Amino acid sequence: MQALxxxxxxNLSSDLKAATPDRQxxxxxxxxxxxxxxxxxAPAKPGDLARLIGAPRSTTYEIVNRLVxxxxxxxxxxxxxxxxxRSMQLFGAAFADxxxxxxxxxxxxxxxxxxxxxxxxxxxLRGSKYVVLDSxxxxxxxxxxxxxxxxxxxxWTASGRLLLxxxxxxxxxAFVPDEDFRLPDGRLLNRExxxxxxxxxxxxxxxxxxxxxxxxxxxxxxxIRDTDGLCRMTLCLVAxxxxxxxxxxxxxxxxxxxxxxxxxxxxxxx
Amino acid sequence: MQALxxxxxxNLSSDLKAATPDRQxxxxxxxxxxxxxxxxxAPAKPGDLARLIGAPRSTTYEIVNRLVxxxxxxxxxxxxxxxxxRSMQLFGAAFADxxxxxxxxxxxxxxxxxxxxxxxxxxxLRGSKYVVLDSxxxxxxxxxxxxxxxxxxxxWTASGRLLLxxxxxxxxxAFVPDEDFRLPDGRLLNRExxxxxxxxxxxxxxxxxxxxxxxxxxxxxxxIRDTDGLCRMTLCLVAxxxxxxxxxxxxxxxxxxxxxxxxxxxxxxx
DNA sequence: AACGTTTGTCCAGTATATCAGACAAAAAAT
DNA sequence: ATTTTTTGTCTGATATACTGGACAAACGTT
Numbered sequence: 256m257q258a259l260x261x262x263x264x265x266n267l268s269s270d271l272k273a274a275t276p277d278r279q280x281x282x283x284x285x286x287x288x289x290x291x292x293x294x295x296x297a298p299a300k301p302g303d304l305a306r307l308i309g310a311p312r313s314t315t316y317e318i319v320n321r322l323v324x325x326x327x328x329x330x331x332x333x334x335x336x337x338x339x340x341r342s343m344q345l346f347g348a349a350f351a352d353x354x355x356x357x358x359x360x361x362x363x364x365x366x367x368x369x370x371x372x373x374x375x376x377x378x379x380l381r382g383s384k385y386v387v388l389d390s391x392x393x394x395x396x397x398x399x400x401x402x403x404x405x406x407x408x409x410x411w412t413a414s415g416r417l418l419l420x421x422x423x424x425x426x427x428x429a430f431v432p433d434e435d436f437r438l439p440d441g442r443l444l445n446r447e448x449x450x451x452x453x454x455x456x457x458x459x460x461x462x463x464x465x466x467x468x469x470x471x472x473x474x475x476x477x478x479i480r481d482t483d484g485l486c487r488m489t490l491c492l493v494a495x496x497x498x499x500x501x502x503x504x505x506x507x508x509x510x511x512x513x514x515x516x517x518x519x520x521x522x523x524x525x
Numbered sequence: 526m527q528a529l530x531x532x533x534x535x536n537l538s539s540d541l542k543a544a545t546p547d548r549q550x551x552x553x554x555x556x557x558x559x560x561x562x563x564x565x566x567a568p569a570k571p572g573d574l575a576r577l578i579g580a581p582r583s584t585t586y587e588i589v590n591r592l593v594x595x596x597x598x599x600x601x602x603x604x605x606x607x608x609x610x611r612s613m614q615l616f617g618a619a620f621a622d623x624x625x626x627x628x629x630x631x632x633x634x635x636x637x638x639x640x641x642x643x644x645x646x647x648x649x650l651r652g653s654k655y656v657v658l659d660s661x662x663x664x665x666x667x668x669x670x671x672x673x674x675x676x677x678x679x680x681w682t683a684s685g686r687l688l689l690x691x692x693x694x695x696x697x698x699a700f701v702p703d704e705d706f707r708l709p710d711g712r713l714l715n716r717e718x719x720x721x722x723x724x725x726x727x728x729x730x731x732x733x734x735x736x737x738x739x740x741x742x743x744x745x746x747x748x749i750r751d752t753d754g755l756c757r758m759t760l761c762l763v764a765x766x767x768x769x770x771x772x773x774x775x776x777x778x779x780x781x782x783x784x785x786x787x788x789x790x791x792x793x794x795x
Numbered sequence: 796a797a798c799g800t801t802t803g804t805c806c807a808g809t810a811t812a813t814c815a816g817a818c819a820a821a822a823a824a825t
Numbered sequence: 826a827t828t829t830t831t832t833g834t835c836t837g838a839t840a841t842a843c844t845g846g847a848c849a850a851a852c853g854t855t
Contacts, residue, residue, distance in 0.1 A: 278840065281552045282588065286595045289612070293619055293818055298794050302832065311814055316833060318552065326651060331624075331710045331794045335752070335832090338794065339620035341649055342559070344627075344658055345674040347617015349563055350609035352673065354601075357614075379611055381596060388614055403622065404615040474606050483603070524601040524608065530817090548810065548843055572802065581844055586803060 284310050284318055289327075289339075293404055298336035336464030356523040360479055360488060361389055363513045367492065368393045371506055374493040376402070378414040378476070383430055385412045388488070410449050413462040413476035414489040418458030420478065421485050424450050438467060448515070457486075461511050471496050475507050477514035481523060490514040541729055554580050554588055559597075559609075563674055568606035626793040630749055630758060631659055633783040637762065638663040644763040646672070648684040648746070653700055656684045658758070669755050678705030683732040683746035684759040690727030690748065691755050694720050708737060727756070731781050735775070741766050745777050747784035751793060760784040 279287075287308040292299065295307065305315035319337055322328040329340035351357055360377045368375040372393035379388055384406035409415035409431055419427055427450050438445040456462035462476045473494045478486035490513055492506050557578040560568065565577065572619075575585035589607055592598040599610035621627055630647045638645035642663035649658055654676035679685035679701055689697055697720050706714040726732035732746045743764045748756035760783055762776050 280842075281550060281812070282555055282591055285552055285555065286591075286597070286811090289597075290595075290617060293612075293615060296619060296623060298623070300832090312832085313815085313834075313836095316812060317813090320554075321552055325560075327556070327559075336794070338623060339616050341620075341651055341656070341658060342563075343613070343616040344620045345563060345617075345651075345656065346559060346609050346613040347615075348673045349566060349618070349658065350611075350614045351616070353566060353568070353608060381611055381615075386611070386615070388611060389618065403618045524606070550812075552840070554843090570802090582802085583804075583806095583845080584843060587843090 256411060263506065266515070278308070281314075281318065284308070284314060285322065288315070288318060288322075292328075292339060294439075295479045296404070298331045298338035300335045301337065304337075312524050338484075354523050356479060356481070356517060357488070359517050360490060363490060363517060364389065365391050367391075367490070367509060367513055369511065371492060371494075373495075373498075373506070376491045376493065378412070378489045378491055379487060380409070381406055383409070383432065383435075385409045385415050385418065407468065408432075410436050410444050410446075411438060411468040412465040413456075413467075413474040414491055416449075416452045416456040417476055417478045417486050417489050419453050422453075424454075439469065460515075463507065465496055473503070475503075475510050477507075477511045477520070479514050480518040489495075490517070497502060549580070550583075551584075551588065554578065554584060555592065558585070558588060558592075562598075562609060566674070568601045568608035569679070570605045571607065574607075577746070610621040620659040624730060624793050626749060626751070626787060627658075627758070629787050630760060633760060633787060634659065635661050636781055637661075637760070637779060641762060641764075641779065643765075643768075646761045646763065647749075648682070648688070648759045649757060650679070650688050650762055651676055653679070653702065653705075655679045655685050655688065677738065678702075680706050680714050680716075681708060681738040683726075683734040683737075684761055686719075686722045686726040686734075687746055687748045687759050688757050689723050692723075694724075697723065709739065730785075733777065735766055743768060745773075745780050747777075747781045748788070749784050750788040760787065 287310070288304055291304065291307045299307065301316050301319040302312060304310075304319065305312045308315070310318075319328060323330060323337060323340070325343040326340040328337040330336070331338050351361065356521075357377070364375040364377050368391035374390060374392050376390045377388045379386060385400045385408070386404060386406050388465050409419065419430070422430065428446065431446075431449075436446055436449065438444065452462075457478075460478060463474065465473045467474075473496050474491060474496070476489045476491045479488040479490055480486050490510060492510050494502070494506060498506075547634075557580070558574055561574060561577045569577065571586050571589045572582060574580075574589065575582045578585070580588075589598060593600060593607060593610070596610040596612040598607040600606070601608050621631065627647070634647050635643040638661035644660060644662050646660045647658045655678070656674060656676050657672045660673050687702070692700065698716065701716075701719075703716075706716055706719065708714065708794065722732070727748075730748060733744065735743045737744075744763070745762045746759045749758040749760055750756050753768060759770050759779060762780050764772070764776060768776075
């Protein structure tokens with residue numbers, strides 16, 4: 256699902272940009288800083304990071320210098336900016352390598368994108384939002400990642416109707432913020448309709464939506480189930496909204512087959 | 526370059542497994558824990574992580590719980606084990622997406638692997654060691670990542686003779702630990718010969734080595750230069766040692782062309 | 796069933812890390 | 826050239842985080 260200009264919120268320990276008289280733990284500052292860089296998606300100078308996360312400059316300089324020493328951040332350019340470093344690439348690669356289901360999901364996503372010539376994605380929950388973990392465009396087998404990492408309200412997405420499938424109606428009401436039911440175009444989704452969708456889609460094992468996050472795409476999602484039956488990731492196809500209906504049926508069939516194949520696997524981790 | 530059973534060392538703030546009476550900063554514990562998990566390359570329980578990094582159990586439980594809340598770690602399985610979480614996948618993806626040269630290097634690596642049918646890799650320095658950042662096997666275009674993230678002594682590698690090209694002889698002597706000149710098979714490389722190699726390979730713009738880390742592979746490396754002329758990454762091919770010499774020449778030519786193409790690019794970051 | 800070991804959380808003490816603000820140097824503005 | 830603003834580091838105070846060890850529950854062994 257391709258997200259447009261989305262306002263995101265994560266489980267930060269402190270509100271970004273809000274000056275806080277209270278002292279924060281260094282670990283919380285580190286997490287805020289990394290989350291802030293993820294949101295920014297561009298290198299930044301330590302002073303700018305201090306402002307971004309509302310931390311004292313001396314604290315921020317100390318943390319940045321420590322993370323640079325550990326190569327979680329690298330300096331880039333010649334003007335003091337920092338960005339995610341090689342250690343982050345390696346931690347991410349380690350995540351992908353050891354998680355067998357994830358590794359297979361990425362392979363399936365790549366194959367689906369090549370076969371269908373539309374965008375294929377692997378998606379999951381992050382905090383109380385939906386996020387694309389990885390993405391492939393059918394047109395060219397290099398990574399198109401404009402959506403990867405961008406947190407999107409769950410009700411805007413096909414995957415969201417599968418990722419909450421293990422929750423009770425009450426739990427869903429508590430989990431999804433009220434404001435997330437308002438679509439980018441201003442329409443307000445009915446929460447109870449959404450909950451009904453979650454139940455229906457979970458039962459049928461797939462979901463198809465049109466024109467939620469934007470008016471131009473049709474999204475197909477199928478659950479990747481763990482051995483405990485929970486859907487922690489989904490496999491998705493994102494097609495132009497005017498794709499022929501017979502193509503829809505083909506996309507959905509291929510997607511469900513690929514996701515089912517993944518769900519039959521051994522546990523995600525050895 | 527494919528590494529065998531390699532003993533690794535990183536810039537840890539405290540020696541792993543060494544109980545330390547001195548109090549550590551929480552941030553240092555976090556970094557030790559992430560480095561330890563990267564080395565372990567498997568999920569682990571918090572108690573085991575405490576032993577691995579020599580931290581008090583109460584401190585480790587607190588840090589693990591905080592990192593799980595932020596999804597830098599995820600619980601896996603049903604027995605309390607944790608491993609790198611979705612946030613790490615996203616930080617790593619953000620690293621790869623925004624670093625233009627890196628993204629192009631991965632595309633070039635993938636193309637080279639398909640074309641040559643041998644393993645292609647993108648490599649860099651990490652601390653005072655060499656590391657594979659990403660890898661593709663020619664035989665199947667899915668990620669073979671047994672070497673990704675494993676730190677290897679620099680003198681064992683073709684890339685190492687390019688990655689140190691910006692250093693003086695004196696700086697190299699200070700940078701590479703003496704023990705790293707001993708190969709896995711017991712042979713001791715001459716440090717001054719190594720330094721001469723660095724100068725020669727840097728000048729000629731490529732390096733080819735055989736039977737350093739192991740006896741079965743021939744490694745070709747070419748520098749990916751930043752706009753400041755420094756070689757911060759290399760592009761490599763790893764071929765069986767008995768590959769025909771005319772194949773060698775073809776591999777090297779293709780490799781150098783691809784790396785040169787990358788080095789002509791705009792700066793790594795906007 | 797009884798006993799021993801390990802786990803995960805809790806608690807109080809104290810060493811120290813976080814912070815506001817100072818400061819000099821560098822950069823930007825006039 | 827001068828003045829103003831920003832940067833990056835430094836310092837001392839004190840609130841607190843890290844720790845060892847205690848504890849109950851869970852698990853493993855006999």
